[in-house]
Amino acid sequence: MRGLQRRMLTTMLITLPLLAGGCAKVVQEAKAADAELRAALEAAKSQKDPLTAYQQLRARKKEVLTNHNPCRESGLLGRVECVEIESEQAFDAELSRLLESALQGQPTAALGWVFSEACDDDEKIVRIRQKYTEALLAAADKSNGNAADKDLLLGAGRVVAKGNGAIRNARRAVSFFARAWAAGAANAASEASLLFLNMNDKRNAYLWSLRCTGACRRDSRIALDTLQQDLSPEAAKQAQKLAESISVVELDTAGGQPS
Amino acid sequence: MSRAISSLVTIVLAVAAASGVAAPASPRSAPSPRTMSPSVKTYSYRPYTPSKAATQSKYSSTAQPPRRSLLDGKGDQPSERVREIIHERESSGPGWLGTAFLVSLLSRHDLSESDRSWISGKIGSMRAAGAATGENELLPAVTPAVTFVFTGIEAPLQVGKPATMKVAAFDSKGNKIPVTCDFPGRGAQISISADRFEWTPDFIGSTLLSCEASAHKERRLIRVTG
Numbered sequence: 001m002r003g004l005q006r007r008m009l010t011t012m013l014i015t016l017p018l019l020a021g022g023c024a025k026v027v028q029e030a031k032a033a034d035a036e037l038r039a040a041l042e043a044a045k046s047q048k049d050p051l052t053a054y055q056q057l058r059a060r061k062k063e064v065l066t067n068h069n070p071c072r073e074s075g076l077l078g079r080v081e082c083v084e085i086e087s088e089q090a091f092d093a094e095l096s097r098l099l100e101s102a103l104q105g106q107p108t109a110a111l112g113w114v115f116s117e118a119c120d121d122d123e124k125i126v127r128i129r130q131k132y133t134e135a136l137l138a139a140a141d142k143s144n145g146n147a148a149d150k151d152l153l154l155g156a157g158r159v160v161a162k163g164n165g166a167i168r169n170a171r172r173a174v175s176f177f178a179r180a181w182a183a184g185a186a187n188a189a190s191e192a193s194l195l196f197l198n199m200n201d202k203r204n205a206y207l208w209s210l211r212c213t214g215a216c217r218r219d220s221r222i223a224l225d226t227l228q229q230d231l232s233p234e235a236a237k238q239a240q241k242l243a244e245s246i247s248v249v250e251l252d253t254a255g256g257q258p259s
Numbered sequence: 260m261s262r263a264i265s266s267l268v269t270i271v272l273a274v275a276a277a278s279g280v281a282a283p284a285s286p287r288s289a290p291s292p293r294t295m296s297p298s299v300k301t302y303s304y305r306p307y308t309p310s311k312a313a314t315q316s317k318y319s320s321t322a323q324p325p326r327r328s329l330l331d332g333k334g335d336q337p338s339e340r341v342r343e344i345i346h347e348r349e350s351s352g353p354g355w356l357g358t359a360f361l362v363s364l365l366s367r368h369d370l371s372e373s374d375r376s377w378i379s380g381k382i383g384s385m386r387a388a389g390a391a392t393g394e395n396e397l398l399p400a401v402t403p404a405v406t407f408v409f410t411g412i413e414a415p416l417q418v419g420k421p422a423t424m425k426v427a428a429f430d431s432k433g434n435k436i437p438v439t440c441d442f443p444g445r446g447a448q449i450s451i452s453a454d455r456f457e458w459t460p461d462f463i464g465s466t467l468l469s470c471e472a473s474a475h476k477e478r479r480l481i482r483v484t485g
Contacts, residue, residue, distance in 0.1 A: 145464030175467055178480050182465040202398060225367055229348065233363060234400035247412045247479040249467070251401065257431065258399035 030070035030083035037064055037087045041094060051102035051110050057095055096124075103132060108143075111136045112151030115159060117187070133165035145179045153180035154188050161195045170199055177208075178249045186215040193222040196250075202230050203239055204250045210243035234259070329361070329381065337377040341370070358382050359397050404431055405475035407438070409468075411456075415482035418463050424456040424481075428472035440470035 040060040047053035071082035102110035115136055119125040140156030143149040157176030160169050173195055181188035193208035206227040212218045220226075228236050238259075242248045329345050330336060337345075341364070348360065361382045365375065411424035428438040438454060456468075460483040468479045 143464070144462040145466065146462070149464070175478070178478075179465050179467070182480055182482050203401070225369070228366065229344075229360070229363055230398055231363070232359065232397040232399050233366060235398050236363075236366065238400040245413060246415075247409065247481065249478045249480055252403055252475065252477060253401045256401040256403045259402040 026070050026072055026083050029068045030085050033064050033068035033070060034086045034088075036068070037061065037085065037091050040064070041087070041091060044094075044098075049102075049106075050098045051106055051113060054095060054098035054102055055113070057091070057098070061091060061095075099125075099128065103128075103135075107135060108139055108149060108152050111139055112149070112155055115155030116151055117158075130165055133159060137166060140176055143179070145183050147184050150180050150183035150185035150188075153177075153183060154185040154191065157188070157191060157195075161191065170195060174250060181211065182246075187212075187217055189213075189216050190218050190222060194219060197222055197227075202227055203235060203253065206231060206236070207239040207243045207248075207251060210240060335377060337374045338371060341374045341377070357396065358385050361385075363397060402431065403475070405429070405436065405472050405477075407470055407472065407477040409479055412468065412479055412481050415484045416458075416460050418460050418483050418485055421457060421459045424458070424468075426454050426456075426468075426470055428470070428475075430473065436472050438470055438472040440468055442466055442468055 037060075040057055044053045044057050047056065070085060071080050073079070074081045099110070099114075103114070111132060113119065114125055114129060114132060136152070136159060137156055140149075140153050143152060145153065153176050157173045157180055158164075159166050160176065161173035162168070174192060177188045177192035177195065181192070189208050189211040193205045193212060196202075196205035196208060205222060206224070209218065209222040209224055209227055212222070218224075231239070239251065242251055328349055330342060336342065344364070361378050364370070364378055370378070406429045408427045408429070409424065410426075411422060416422045426438055426440055428436050430436050440456065442458075463483055463485050465480055465482045468481050470477050470479075
């Protein structure tokens with residue numbers, strides 16, 4: 001029994017500092033994160049453009065939370081406990097204010113950003129999208145299609161293609177994607193290709209996949225060899241010729257005859 | 260000794276209850292506040308669960324067991340890559356692939372010489388045996404019911420410079436048919452007379468020219484540069 005008591009005492013003497021040390025660590029992490037977020041807020045005051053300030057602060061917060069983790073798992077149930085970062089609420093409030101200011105002051109650029117693929121996993125931005133969908137589509141309809149509007153047009157195409165907050169309309173979506181492509185949006189061609197593929201229009205899916213070049217990211221579903229397998233050699237050549245013509249938007253096969 | 264151990268047990272349990280096991284935690288989700296001590300607030304979070312994928316293709320192929328396979332029979336087989344392609348195609352389609360599919364395979368750029376040789380040999384032997392081409396499996400090239408012919412729009416227009424564009428429409432027999440066109444949103448700026456358009460663009464960007472003939476429509480992208 002004495003031997004057992006001695007072992008228990010030894011175990012506790014080792015465990016106690018470890019437990020106390022774990023708690024202190026997350027508090028330290030929270031304090032370090034707090035200091036960095038405050039510094040970022042201060043630095044952002046010199047940035048006149050609200051959209052740029054917003055983007056910089058958002059990226060910085062992500063960086064800070066990656067470098068400093070004020071959370072840990074507790075117990076056997078996998079529950080996560082976090083120490084509050086004091087300035088986080090004020091930081092998030094400033095982010096919201098900057099984004100609203102950008103959407104009011106520079107709607108085109110801000111709308112293009114809010115509806116871009118980069119924000120698809122941001123829950124707060126996804127909620128904001130509902131409020132601004134109509135404004136996005138109105139701005140895209142009026143757009144001259146210049147390079148500054150490429151993200152606006154691409155975002156409008158994605159909204160209408162998926163039917164998120166607007167009636168799904170493939171023809172309208174293709175219009176936006178085609179103009180976004182002309183304006184230089186890198187992934188407009190792949191978005192158009194995916195849209196046609198989802199409608200089982202493999203000819204036009206292949207045509208637009210051919211146009212996914214340079215920085216365009218081609219999804220595996222629209223790999224050229226995969227799409228080409230369903231086309232006769234003549235159909236593939238027809239699509240390749242049409243893809244080279246910068247004015248062609250789509251091949252209309254309604255009522256057409258095999259050639 | 261026992262009292263010392265009891266005291267230590269009490270302390271350890273208190274610290275454990277307050278601080279738990281120190282281990283890196285996954286990203287935070289929605290909190291419900293709980294005060295740990297007067298000077299430090301903590302929040303309990305549900306374990307992080309990733310959301311579903313944002314995009315899922317609606318295109319799906321119907322899987323059916325192949326009745327016959329191009330890979331059946333004795334003799335040489337193609338590379339594993341080509342065998343995978345054939346298996347995938349056979350399981351997603353009607354189950355029998357004809358020579359047309361093999362012909363389309365030959366247009367791939369990633370075939371080895373031995374694969375090309377196998378495919379060519381297979382086509383030859385199938386044709387010799389009178390096999391069907393399987394043309395119904397592959398989408399043919401299409402001649403549209405109405406063919407639109409545009410001139411003056413292939414190269415980008417120049418902002419501020421007058422441009423003349425023409426369009427003509429023909430039915431499937433080659434007869435010319437009436438066509439109407441418009442620039443959505445820019446009608447006031449365009450002079451349209453019969454099949455001829457004159458336009459002096461006043462912006463840099465692009466617009467869509469939309470034409471219709473005999474209930475068939477075609478859109479063309481017109482670019483304007485500086």
